[in-house]
Amino acid sequence: MKKITLLVFCLFTINFLSAQSPSDVESISITGKVVDSNTNQPLEYATIVLKNTKTKKVTGGITDEKGLFSIKTPKGNYEISVEFISFKSTKLPTQTLTENKNFGTIKLVEDSSSLDEVVIIAEKSTVQIRLDKRIYNVGKDMTVKGGNASDVLDNVPSVDVDVEGNISLRGSENVRILIDGKPSALVGLSGDALKQLPAEAIERVEVITSPSARYDAEGTAGILNIILRKGKVTGFNGSLNLNAGNPDQFQISPNINYRTKKYNxxxxxxxxxxxxxxxxxxxxxxxxxxxxxxxxxxxxxxxxxxxxxxxxxxxxxxxxxxxxxxxxxxxxxxxxxxxxxxxxxxxxxxxxxxxxxxxxxxxxxxxxxxxxxxxxxxxxxxxxxxxxxxxxxxxxxxxxxxxxxxxxxxxxxxxxxxxxxxxxxxxxxxxxxxxxxxxxxxxxxxxxxxxxxxxxxxxxxxxxxxxxxxxxxxxxxxxxxxxxxxxxxxxxxxxxxxxxxxxxxxxxxxxxxxxxxxxxxxxxxxxxxxxxxxxxxxxxxxxxxxxxxxxxxxxxxxxxxxxxxxxxxxxxxxxxxxxxxxxxxxxxxxxxxxxxxxxxxxxxxxxxxxxxxxxxxxxxxxxxxxxxxxxxxxxxxxxxxxxxxxxxxxxxxxxxxxxxxxxxxxxxxxxxxxxxxxxxxxxxxxxxxxxxxxxxxxxxxxxxxxxxxxxxxxxxxxxxxxxxxxxxxxxxxxxxxxxxxxxxxxxxxxxxxxxxxxxxxxxxxxxxxxxxxxxxxxxxxQEFQWRVRQISLNFTYRFNQKKKMEKPGGENNDGGGEEFGG
Structure with missing residues (x-):
């Protein structure tokens, strides 16, 4: 009981110290949804940029997988724009926000002039918090380049992969591993198949320590949901990844996407x-x-x-x-x-x-x-x-x-x-x-x-x-x-x-x-x-x-x-x-x-x-x-x-x-x-x-x-x-x-x-x-070493893609607009 009391004390000590920040400015909330005007498909990671015309401070946020956004901001007069890769930016009329406002559905139109050089966002928010999970984007994590899914998981907070490849969550090996939200053959009969899945194929990992009812009840420690990359931008684009190392290692991983108005x-x-x-x-x-x-x-x-x-x-x-x-x-x-x-x-x-x-x-x-x-x-x-x-x-x-x-x-x-x-x-x-x-x-x-x-x-x-x-x-x-x-x-x-x-x-x-x-x-x-x-x-x-x-x-x-x-x-x-x-x-x-x-x-x-x-x-x-x-x-x-x-x-x-x-x-x-x-x-x-x-x-x-x-x-x-x-x-x-x-x-x-x-x-x-x-x-x-020190050189080439830094307001978005998880 003393140890539990100590843990509670640690948590609320952090809260107390955090509460010593300056008094909160009265804030209002703006919400809405961003979709593709042609397909009505929701646009995940669309960026909403808010610029205060008085203080010139820029804030904002990004949409979740349903295209929804919910952003809190101080009352004031704002210039508002909505942006998404390969789509034309939409600027809303400058307006004074004094109370909560829902902007409804905002439709973005594809920018045909951008098809020759598609832009991708390479540095997404590292962590996003949902009601029932935490999302860790692989982004620019260089230490997993040329690696596999086990290497990616070993770099996720709360997760540990031991020297034999056993995966644990918060110290427990009884964790359920899903691919795109479902049980998958990618995990294999024994779980070793994850070592065959290239790290470059993974977009993000969801750590679900308190799963909602829509998820399997299997896994007493929780769920690790691996989300694979899927192309979302119009036209033909992709990347080629080559890796070589010592001890002997070679890997080639091409990712290709072609999207039109009717198919992807x-x-x-x-x-x-x-x-x-x-x-x-x-x-x-x-x-x-x-x-x-x-x-x-x-x-x-x-x-x-x-x-x-x-x-x-x-x-x-x-x-x-x-x-x-x-x-x-x-x-x-x-x-x-x-x-x-x-x-x-x-x-x-x-x-x-x-x-x-x-x-x-x-x-x-x-x-x-x-x-x-x-x-x-x-x-x-x-x-x-x-x-x-x-x-x-x-x-x-x-x-x-x-x-x-x-x-x-x-x-x-x-x-x-x-x-x-x-x-x-x-x-x-x-x-x-x-x-x-x-x-x-x-x-x-x-x-x-x-x-x-x-x-x-x-x-x-x-x-x-x-x-x-x-x-x-x-x-x-x-x-x-x-x-x-x-x-x-x-x-x-x-x-x-x-x-x-x-x-x-x-x-x-x-x-x-x-x-x-x-x-x-x-x-x-x-x-x-x-x-x-x-x-x-x-x-x-x-x-x-x-x-x-x-x-x-x-x-x-x-x-x-x-x-x-x-x-x-x-x-x-x-x-x-x-x-x-x-x-x-x-x-x-x-x-x-x-x-x-x-x-x-x-x-x-x-x-x-x-x-x-x-x-x-x-x-x-x-x-x-x-x-x-x-x-x-x-x-x-x-x-x-x-x-x-x-x-x-x-x-x-x-x-x-x-x-x-x-x-x-x-x-x-x-x-x-x-x-x-x-x-x-x-x-x-x-x-x-x-x-x-x-x-x-x-x-x-x-x-x-x-x-x-x-x-x-x-x-x-x-x-x-x-x-x-x-x-x-x-x-x-x-x-x-x-x-x-x-x-x-x-x-x-x-x-x-x-x-x-x-x-x-x-x-x-x-x-x-x-x-x-x-x-x-x-x-x-016993002393056991599964593998020795590894040195590798990784080369990635992107065609019809261009690296770009995160849009303003997207770097520290930890909440998103997803109210009920997903």
Whole structure:
């Protein structure tokens, strides 16, 4: 309770300090909507410029994805203009504003003279705040040039990507990843497919920590929604991105768009090849009856080769001025290879070598995915009434073969996973008056998956298995949003009906799970002044066990480390609360929040030890078994702080800090393995208490500096604090990225030199105690490095595009006009 009180104190201390700014000038609000005069399509990021004729001060804002704007400004006499790329600017009559005013729908006309050289905005607002989410625009982030989607996510506040590529939000890995608001084959069966998606294909990332009812209830930590680039300007335009680096890396990513009055064709392509050397060191101390018996060391070197092609093709056809149909086709074809050389030594209690071995594992993996999507959008009227229908079908297949060669002989592994996914979705929006709206919708998400794992020659126990996984989720939602005075309110309720069938064909075991659940959501916004606002969110979420967690058969990363699933896992349910605060102080912007989550039946990975015959001689050795189980409960609470400071056009600084505390409660029932006085293995039931209290944190700092010669210099620093569970300790990790950018070819081209992990320090160092720190049967010390320092040179060429700085008033727009999220 003391820690929660401290977090609340931190938040309101910031509020108190911010409140010491000069008294607020009486302000009024102007609203409206900006659309294309030909198609009536809303224009996102159109700029509204307000110039006070007396003070000459320029303010303004930008439109949201619905073309809406809402800007607060002091009373006064203003010159007002509305601008958008490749459209003629519209100037409204100079007028005196003394009260709130709605300008209605403003129609912009295309500027045909601009088609020879289309203008794009390259520096959008870094952060935008909506009622139920925060939006981070990729913009000019140079440190992700030549990278992939994982690199982009690793640069987003609140998000962390560890050395193995696991993505977490506010310290929790249970985060739902969407592409353009929907589950997508771009994420892949295991999530590794994000490493194949070029960073240049991503426009922005939405961090949704308090999702409204229109979103899936999946993901107890929240949702990361990746929005891909789509051309919005008339004519033929695009860009070509080339990247080369050391260790070996090559990537080419063309983005092409052609838009007319009737249709819009857009595509994102990417081919990449890279080598990823890495290494790990493991020291496993085995204790029999409390006495050190032996120590096993493994020094492993990885040589990885990854090559892959991604293609995303889309065609939007405007049926009428108010409706359109969009079809997209996505294809991914990747081939990955890896050679792992593992030097193994087993030492006795006084460090004399008993045995030595070299274990070589050659792996080849192919991943082929096709996805078809169809969207129908009908903007029924200018008041905002809207109907959208979506259909999506994907077919994925991953095949992995491995040859393992050690002193025991040669072992062949073959894994084949096939998945067919179908998505049906309908959403309807009905405005009620000028400041309220009602929404309702349906989503059906259906997955059929098979996983076949074959090991030859047959081992004992035989790890070969064949799993059939079928999951159907039918969801219905409704929500109501309204705004009165300075308060915005969004209330929603989602119902999800889940039907899961698991079939283990090798053992003829069947597991069926059926549950119906309600998921209420509440989001409240209070805009105290133009520069200060609060948000409060509540949502109920769940985590469904994925198929690889339900598969009880064993897979091995080494002779002595085995992972197996648990077919008896049940879903985790979480109640989340989030209180946010936003304050602007001139060129300084603060965004902070405190959050609390209570979860039941928490899915957690645990470890235990068994004694098995290992190696060519069949000697008894400790073997670590890792598996997921349900623990009783978990309480997670924390404080998050993000700040942006732009003292001048040549200097930009931003930083974020996340401090969280996790309290876990639960017991682990397992079979304890011991040796009796005659050297025989005996087992007894054991209950291990896994209650644990863990506090950790991570922080980022970014700077953008303009050097002489129009060279841009960006630095990114990141630190993740130490972490502790009931069975392990993990040390902190520090990393640094540097990037230098120079525009060439009359601003049509850009060169970026990027150094990732400058000090080669991105390594995970951990110690595991099985089954617990207090009474271990084994202690495992490990150091792991997924990839080494990377140096790359990136070249981007834009055709029929020209870089341009953000329009006045758009640089620090953190609110937009979207009252009810989206």
């Amino acid at each position: 064709f857009f595509t994102n392509l990417g081919y990449s090849y890279r080598k990823g050397p890495g290494s790990s060191f493991t020291e496993l101390e085995a204790y029999f009856n409390g006495t050190l018996q032996n120590t096993r060391t493994e020094e492993r070197e990885f040589e990885r080769k990854n090559s892959g092609f991604n293609g995303n093709f889309g065609l939007e056809y405007y049926l009428t001025k108010n409706s359109s149909i969009t079809g997209t086709f996505f294809i991914r074809d990747s081939d990955n290879g890896s050679t792992s050389t593992n030097n193994i030594n087993v030492l006795d209690a006084i460090n004399n070598t008993n045995t030595s071995d070299i274990r070589i594992q050659d792996e080849d993996e192919s991943d082929k995915t096709k996805q078809y999507s169809l969207n129908y959008t009908n903007n029924i009227n200018e008041k905002g009434q809207k109907l959208t229908l979506d259909f999506q079908y994907s077919d994925s297949e991953e095949t992995e073969s491995a040859i393992i060669n050690d002193a025991s002989g040669i072992e062949n592994n073959l894994t084949t996973e096939k998945s067919k996914n179908t998505l049906l979705q309908a959403d309807y929006v009905l405005p009620i008056g000028e400041k309220s709206q009602f929404e309702a919708g349906y989503r059906g998400d259906f997955q059929d998956l098979t996983s076949d794992f074959i090991v030859t020659p047959t081992l004992s126990p035989d790890p070969s298995n064949n799993l059939v996984f079928n999951q159907k989720v039918n969801a219905f939602y409704t929500q109501y949003g309204t705004k009165f005075d300075k308060i915005s309110l969004l209330l929603g309720l989602r119902a999800e009906i889940t039907d899961v069938k698991v079939r283990l064909l090798n053992t003829n075991e069947n597991f069926d799970y059926n549950y119906k659940e309600l998921f209420p959501t509440i989001n409240i916004g209070y805009e105290q002044t133009e520069d200060r606002s609060y948000t409060l969110g509540y949502s109920r979420r769940l985590r469904r066990p994925r198929f690889w967690y339900l598969n009880p058969f064993e897979s091995r990363s080494s002779q002595n480390v085995i992972f197996k699933g648990n077919a008896g896992l049940t879903p985790t349910f979480t109640n989340s609360f989030d209180l946010g605060f936003l304050q602007k102080l001139g060129k300084f912007t603060i965004n902070s929040s405190i959050y609390y989550q209570h979860s039941t039946d928490v899915i957690s990975r645990v470890s235990r030890d068994e004694i098995r015959p290992v190696g060519p001689g069949g000697e008894n050795e400790i073997v670590t078994i890792r598996e997921p189980i349900n623990l009783a409960s978990e309480d997670r609470y924390g404080f998050e702080f993000t700040a942006n400071y732009n003292p001048s056009k040549k200097l930009r600084f931003s930083g974020s800090f996340n401090l969280f505390q996790i309290e876990t409660n639960g017991n682990y029932l397992y079979q304890k393995y011991e040796l009796d006085n005659f050297g025989n293995v005996v087992t007894t039931p054991e209950v291990q208490n896994l209650d644990n209290s863990n506090g950790s944190w991570f922080a980022r700092f970014n700077s953008m500096v303009s050097l002489p010669g129009k060279i841009q210099w960006q630095t990114r620093l990141f630190y993740r604090g130490a972490n502790k569970t009931a069975q392990s300790d993990t040390k902190g990790i520090f990393s640094t990225n540097l990037a230098f950018s120079k525009d060439i070819l009359k601003d049509k081209g850009s060169l970026v030199l990027n150094v990732s992990d400058v000090f080669n320090s991105r390594k995970r160092q951990s110690t595991s105690y099985n089954p617990s720190i207090d009474n271990p049967t084994s202690i495992n010390n």
